[in-house]
Amino acid sequence: xxxxxxxxxxxxxxxxxxxxxxxxxxxxxxxxxxxxxxxxxxxxxxxxxxxxxxxxxxxxxxxxxxxxxxxxxxxxxxxxxxxxxxxxxxxxxxxxxxxxxxxxxxxxxxxxxxxxxxxxxxxxxxxxxxxxxxxxxxxxxxxxxxxxxxxxxxxxxxxxxxxxxxxxxxxxxxxxxxxxxxxxxxxxxxxxxxxxxxxxxxxxxxxxxxxxxxxxxxxxxxxxxxxxxxxxxxxxxxxxxxxxxxxxxxxxxxxxxxxxxxxxxxxxxxxxxxxxxxxxxxxxxxxxxxxxxxxxxxxxxxxxxxxxxxxxxxxxxxxxxxxxxxxxxxxxxxxxxxxxxxxxxxxxxxxxxxxxxxxxxxxxx
Numbered sequence: 001x002x003x004x005x006x007x008x009x010x011x012x013x014x015x016x017x018x019x020x021x022x023x024x025x026x027x028x029x030x031x032x033x034x035x036x037x038x039x040x041x042x043x044x045x046x047x048x049x050x051x052x053x054x055x056x057x058x059x060x061x062x063x064x065x066x067x068x069x070x071x072x073x074x075x076x077x078x079x080x081x082x083x084x085x086x087x088x089x090x091x092x093x094x095x096x097x098x099x100x101x102x103x104x105x106x107x108x109x110x111x112x113x114x115x116x117x118x119x120x121x122x123x124x125x126x127x128x129x130x131x132x133x134x135x136x137x138x139x140x141x142x143x144x145x146x147x148x149x150x151x152x153x154x155x156x157x158x159x160x161x162x163x164x165x166x167x168x169x170x171x172x173x174x175x176x177x178x179x180x181x182x183x184x185x186x187x188x189x190x191x192x193x194x195x196x197x198x199x200x201x202x203x204x205x206x207x208x209x210x211x212x213x214x215x216x217x218x219x220x221x222x223x224x225x226x227x228x229x230x231x232x233x234x235x236x237x238x239x240x241x242x243x244x245x246x247x248x249x250x251x252x253x254x255x256x257x258x259x260x261x262x263x264x265x266x267x268x269x270x271x272x273x274x275x276x277x278x279x280x281x282x283x284x285x286x287x288x289x290x291x292x293x294x295x296x297x298x299x300x301x302x303x304x305x306x307x308x309x310x311x312x313x314x315x316x317x318x319x320x321x322x323x324x325x326x327x328x329x330x331x332x333x334x335x336x337x338x339x340x341x342x343x344x345x346x347x348x349x350x351x352x353x354x355x356x357x358x359x360x361x362x363x364x365x
Contacts, residue, residue, distance in 0.1 A: 042075065042076045042077055042078070042302060043078075044075075044077045044078065044103050044104075044301060044302045045077065045078040045079070045080065045100070045101060045102050045103050045104075046068060046071055046072075046077045046078070046079055046102070046103065046104045046106070046298045046301065047079065047080040047081065047082075047097040047100070047102035047104065047105045047106065048064065048065065048068050048079070048080075048081045048082070048105070048106045048107075048108060048294075049081075049082045049084060049090065049093045049094060049097065049105065049106070049107045049108065049112060050064075050065070050081075050082065050083050050084050050108050050109075051084055051090075051108055051109035051111050051112060051219070052084050052085060052086055052087065052089075052111075052218065052219055052220060053109075053173075053219040053220070053244075053245035053246060054083050054084075054246075055081070055083055056246075057219070057245035057246045058245075058246060058248070058269060058271060058274040058275045059245040059246065059248075059267060059268040059269060059271075060108065060109070060131065060132070060245065060267075060268040060269075060288065060290055061108050061109070061245065062269065062274070063268055063269050063288065063290035063291045063294075064106065064108045064131055064290045064291070064294050065081070065108075066290075066291040066294075067290060067291040067292065067293070067294025067295040067298070068081065068106065068294060068295075068298070070291065070295045071294075071295050071298040071299065071302075074295075075298065075299060075302050077298060077302060080097060080100055080102060082096070082097065087111060090107070090111070090112050090115040091115045091118075091119075094107065094112075094115055094116065094119045095119070098119060098123050098126055102126060103126070103127065103301055104126075104127045104128070104129060104297065104298060104301040104306070105119070105126060105127070105128050105129075106128075106129045106130070106131065106294055106297065106298075107128065107130045107131065108130075108131045108132075109131055109132055109178070110132045110133055110176045110177060110178045111174070111176065112130065113130065113133045113135075113136060116128055116130050116133075116136060116141070117136050117137070117138070117141075120136070120138045120140050120141050121138065123140075124138075124139070124140055125140075126140060127140050127141075127142070127301055127306050128140060128141045128142070129141075129142040129143075129144055129294070129297040129298075130142070130143055130144065131144045131290060131294070132144070132145065132146065132178040133145065133178075134310045134312065138308060139308050140308060141308050142297055142306070142307065142308055142309060142310070142311065143309070143310040143311070144290070144293050144294070144297065144311050144313075145310055145311065145312045145313070146288040146289075146290075146312070146313040146319055146320050147181075147312055147313060147314045147315075147319075147320060148178075148181050148182050148185060148267075148286060148288060148320050149181045149182070149184055149185030149188070149355050150185065150314060150315045150320055150347050150355055151185070151286045151287065151315060151320040151321050151322055152181070152182045152183075152184070152185030152186045152189065152241075152286050153185040153186070153188055153189040153192070153343070153347065153352070153355050154189060154322055154340050154343055154344060154347075155185075155186055155189060155241070155265055155284055155286050155322060156168075156185065156186035156187060156188065156189020156190040156191075156192075156193070156203075156241075157189040157190070157192055157193045157339070157340065157343060158189075158283070158284060158322075158325075158332065158336060158340060159186070159189070159190065159239040159241070159265065159283065160189070160190040160193035160194065160197075160199065160201040161193060161197075161332060161333045161336050162239060162263070162283060162328070162331065162332055162333070162336075163201055163238050163239050164238055165236045165237065165238045166199070166200065166201050166202065166236075167201070167202045167204060167235060167236040167237045167238065168190060168201060168202070168203055168204070168237055168238070168239040168240070168241075169203065169204035169205045169214075169232035169235075169237035169239070169240045169241070170182075170183045170186055170187070170203070170204075170205045170206050170213070170214075170240065170241035170242070170243065171205045171206075171213070171214040171215065171216065171225070171228045171229075171232075171240075171241075171242055171243070171244070171247075171251075172206075172213065172214070172215045172216070172242075172243045172244055173215065173216050173217075173218060173219040173243065173244025173245060173247050174215060174216075174217065174218060174219065174244075175213075175215045179215075179243045179244065180206075180211065180213075182241065182243040182267055182286060183205070183206040183208075183213060183241070183243055184206070184208050184211075185355060186203070186206070186241050186265075186286075187203045187206050187207075187208045188208060188354075188355055190203050191203075191208075192343075192352075204232050204235060204237055205228075205232065214228050216228065216244060216247055216250075219244050219245045219246065219247060220246070220247075221247075221250075222246070222247060222249050222250035222253070223250065224250070225242060225244070225247040225248075225249070225250025225251060226250035226251070226253055226254045227250075228250070228251075229242075229250060229251040229254035229255065230254050230258070233254065233255070233258055233260050233262060237262065238260070238261065238262040238263070239262065239263055239264075239265070239283060240255075240262060240263070240264050240265070241264070241265040241267070241286075242264060242265075242267070243267050245268075248264060248266065248267075248271065248275075248278075249278075251264050252264055252278045252281060255281055256281070262281070263281045263282065263283040263328070264278070264281055264282055264283070265282070265283055265284055265285065265286060266282055266284070266285030266286070266323070267285065267286050267287075268285075268286075268287060268288050268290065269285065269287060270285045270287060270323040270324075271285045271323075272285065272323065272326055273323075279326070280327075282326075283325065283328050284322055284323055284324070284325050284328070285322070285323040286320070286322060287320065287321050287322065287323055288313060288319065288320055289313055289318065289319045289320070293311060293313065293319065314348075315344055315347055315348050316348045322340070325337075
């Protein structure tokens with residue numbers, strides 16, 4: 001089994017920043033020395049392990065990778081990266097990073113939590129900054145966590161207002177907290193719209209009360225994502241939130257193939273900019289500041305100020321938020337953008353304390 005690292009210079013599509021990477025394999029092939037990533041040579045090595053979605057998922061793996069490439073370019077750090085093909089790659093990839101002398105390892109995603117905790121416990125001299133996890137313990141672990149329910153609440157409110165059919169929908173990749181928190185906030189935003197406007201917009205694919213809904217089962221099966229979307233469309237949904245990295249493609253293709261006037265919502269990155277071929281059906285994106293926080297964690301390591309604990313991105317600190325609506329802004333109900341501004345201020349002020357009652361630290365079976 002290979003750890004799936006490449007010996008090439010990657011150019012991230014969004015950030016347009018160069019980063020050198022190495023070929024590493026589980027069979028013990030000796031890698032080359034890591035190349036300096038950019039200007040200003042430094043002995044510091046920052047490393048990253050993706051989850052199975054890969055670094056070109058137009059979502060959180062790619063955003064995190066953009067933070068790594070920015071650090072290579074602007075801080076001159078050396079970099080190593082491992083693009084996982086399955087969960088079986090996580091532990092060996094982390095082990096190889098440690099063996100290669102990484103100063104900071106950034107595991108991207110909740111699925112790497114157990115392997116990260118074990119690696120951090122066994123290697124106190126290596127720092128870890130894990131994305132989408134806030135419950136790991138250790139003096140060498142920083143959790144980069146994002147309260148995406150806050151921004152998803154705003155997106156759900158906007159989706160309910162935009163919907164012509166009175167039915168919206170959502171599905172996830174895997175049934176894990178960092179996915180479900182989007183779905184939870186989205187459904188609560190629709191519920192709030194109904195309460196405020198006296199409407200009855202329905203949400204398919206997720207029930208916040210029972211925490212049950214539609215999931216592909218992984219982050220790679222776009223055939224299944226397409227099938228789920230077709231089911232939603234047949235029930236009248238005209239706004240769909242896919243939460244699963246590249247799985248938005250299944251939804252987008254189902255909409256285009258069926259000639260529907262439905263739209264989708266992006267997650268993590270500004271999807272209309274990240275994947276312009278679908279920009280005409282992307283209403284808005286629920287964004288996380290992964291690139292910035294990953295870069296900041298690396299900079300702290302370079303500066304010698306790395307501190308364990310938890311960073312939580314919120315609407316208040318701009319760690320989460322909505323993209324612009326682009327051409328769809330004129331199609332929103334009159335006054336919608338102003339209502340969203342008010343809701344954002346109210347969330348920051350603590351007016352809706354139950355929005356984030358589903359915490360990413362809750363483990364799911």
